[in-house]
Amino acid sequence: MSLLIKLISASVSVANKAGSIIREIMRKGDLNIVDKGINDLQTEADRRAQRLIVSSLTKIFPKITIIGEEQLDANEASSDSLVTSFDNSVLTVKCPQEYVDIKDEDVVVWVDPLDGTSEYTQGLLDHVTVLIGVAVKGEAVAGVIHQPYYNYKLETDASKLGRTIWGMNGVGAFGINRKQPPEGKRIITTTRSHSSKAINDSIKAMNPDQVIEVGGAGHKVLLVIEGEAHAYIFPSPGCKKWDTCAPEALLRSIGGKLTDVFGNSYKYDSTVKHANDLGVLATYSAAVHDWYCNAIPEEVKINLLHKSNM
Numbered sequence: 342m343s344l345l346i347k348l349i350s351a352s353v354s355v356a357n358k359a360g361s362i363i364r365e366i367m368r369k370g371d372l373n374i375v376d377k378g379i380n381d382l383q384t385e386a387d388r389r390a391q392r393l394i395v396s397s398l399t400k401i402f403p404k405i406t407i408i409g410e411e412q413l414d415a416n417e418a419s420s421d422s423l424v425t426s427f428d429n430s431v432l433t434v435k436c437p438q439e440y441v442d443i444k445d446e447d448v449v450v451w452v453d454p455l456d457g458t459s460e461y462t463q464g465l466l467d468h469v470t471v472l473i474g475v476a477v478k479g480e481a482v483a484g485v486i487h488q489p490y491y492n493y494k495l496e497t498d499a500s501k502l503g504r505t506i507w508g509m510n511g512v513g514a515f516g517i518n519r520k521q522p523p524e525g526k527r528i529i530t531t532t533r534s535h536s537s538k539a540i541n542d543s544i545k546a547m548n549p550d551q552v553i554e555v556g557g558a559g560h561k562v563l564l565v566i567e568g569e570a571h572a573y574i575f576p577s578p579g580c581k582k583w584d585t586c587a588p589e590a591l592l593r594s595i596g597g598k599l600t601d602v603f604g605n606s607y608k609y610d611s612t613v614k615h616a617n618d619l620g621v622l623a624t625y626s627a628a629v630h631d632w633y634c635n636a637i638p639e640e641v642k643i644n645l646l647h648k649s650n651m
């Protein structure tokens with residue numbers, strides 16, 4: 342069994358339990374919110390989900406570097422029992438030849454225990470995802486996106502609540518049906534809680550038919566994959582490597598693309614700067630990516646570049 346398939350399989354299992362914790366904390370209603378900066382919230386769910394994910398994966402893969410969003414006291418153990426099981430459906434997949442021989446030290450796992458925290462605290466629950474991204478030699482190669490409240494408005498059957506999607510470069514994506522967005526239209530999805538003039542100017546320059554303002558990097562990439570939007574636009578600082586690693590890998594696995602505003606892929610080795618200073622642009626197909634990239638005003642791009650060098 343290859344290391345990568347085992348790692349994705351374990352990540353699917355632990356992401357599912359992290360989702361249960363996120364639902365449990367919301368059900369009990371004690372979110373215990375702190376603001377880490379400006380409009381940068383953390384709840385008990387972010388903390389407990391990260392402790393579970395990082396401790397569980399560390400137990401199975403002690404030599405792999407795992408980087409999580411939340412800065413937590415290293416001495417504080419997970420209060421939840423660890424997940425050391427493997428998702429069987431992933432284990433049946435054959436690892437592409439190029440990844441068969443990778444070593445522990447080639448891998449970095451990027452964990453966003455709860456993406457869309459702002460929306461979580463406001464009850465916009467389907468914007469929330471758990472993101473586990475796997476980078477190999479600095480490249481986003483595989484991603485798990487768990488959406489704990491998928492179907493929550495439609496389904497009364499608790500067994501149909503939530504879904505887990507995973508994808509790997511050279512293998513494809515599972516748990517989601519890819520759909521082409523409507524032809525002859527331009528639908529853009531963007532932030533609802535971290536807006537800026539640069540974002541508004543860029544969207545205006547793209548002359549869209551519709552703009553979908555929703556929370557979460559994971560959630561917006563799912564909208565792109567399911568054909569609800571042609572592109573996810575965030576020409577602004579604020580997203581970090583744990584926001585984009587899993588979404589980037591998942592999109593790539595189905596022929597889409599996630600880059601900075603210049604069209605360059607981000608790197609994900611353990612020494613990279615965490616902030617994605619040059620923004621995020623994601624599209625459903627690599628063939629249309631350049632159009633969106635070129636449509637972002639030059640002034641917006643130059644400003645991001647200047648700020649990133651400061």
Ligand SMILES: Nc1ncnc2c1ncn2[C@@H]1O[C@H](COP(=O)(O)O)[C@@H](O)[C@H]1OP(=O)(O)O
Nearest residue numbers: 381455456457458532535556557558579580584
């Ligand atoms: N200015 C910011 N400060 C902190 N986190 C940000 C900021 N902008 C974006 N993010 C992170 O990127 C995600 C996508 O952005 P948005 O929801 O605004 O479209 C957010 O849910 C948040 O992740 P998280 O919720 O995990 O902290």
Ligand SMILES: [Mg+2]
Nearest residue numbers: 381382410458
């Ligand atoms: Mg956060």
Ligand SMILES: [Mg+2]
Nearest residue numbers: 453456457584
């Ligand atoms: Mg996030």
Ligand SMILES: [Mg+2]
Nearest residue numbers: 410453455456
């Ligand atoms: Mg988060």
